[in-house]
Amino acid sequence: MIKISKGRAALLAAAALATGAIASSLSAHGNVTPQAVDTSALPDLAGGNDTWVTVNPYRGNQKALEIGQSAYGQNCARCHGLDAISGGIAPDLRYLETGDSGDEWFIQRFQHGSARDGKVYMPPMGEVLGQKAGWAIRTWIESKHTDE
Template identity: 50%
Template sequence: MKINLSAKLALMGLALSFAAFPASRGFSHGDTAPQAVDTEGLDSLGEGDEWLTVNPYRIEEGEEPNAQQTRAIEVGTVGYSQNCARCHGLEGVSGGMAPDLRYLDADEWGDEWYLDRIRNGVTQNGGVKMPPFADILNQEAAWAIRTYLETRPQD
């Protein structure tokens, strides 16, 4: 993409104004309402309510990510920061408000737990601790977020 000079200057101005008024603009990252995630570039995993039960994008240890896996990490990065970071912490590092999702085992058991939580959310004593995302995210987005978390360093 070509960006001409005036567009560049406008972008710089924008960046500067955000830098100048971070608090008043409420731009604390991850502070946004739940929203759908753009999954363009990811092949469809199938429509409907029947989701895969194992993360299809999982990168096994020592493997280089293929194109779908690379795209999944990108989609998951955005999806996580838009929908999960405000409770689970920026870049997957929990501040203590909700569990640190980097430590959820990258295996079938972890997938089952993850799927249940992300689709149904968590309620306790009538209170919503975590909202359900079944109507907001498709399975490509959900597994992309899981893949992103699995690639975050654990320390």
């Protein structure tokens, strides 16, 4: 039998809870595994996936807008809502700040996700999808921005 310390057991319970919450929201919202995004039509970034930039290199790029829209639908909509309109599970990304400071916050979250107190609120996307896909999604999300 595997011995589990009290602290470890509490952690596992918390993780199970978090996974359960995400799993139930996912089963209602479709795909679980991140879907690879074809970004070959976009200009390569100098640092590849090793050096992440903090300002959107594709802002205003029409191709990035199209790729971003579809990549969002496949990887983000299940939590952040169809067409970027949140149903309440996760923040409504239409309200994200525009411009450079919004870019920096966006790509931080995209790359690393969000976790607190042993619970994963949003899984990290950087390794799986890569920064080209991240910036394409940002380009599309920024086009959906609203202040209302």
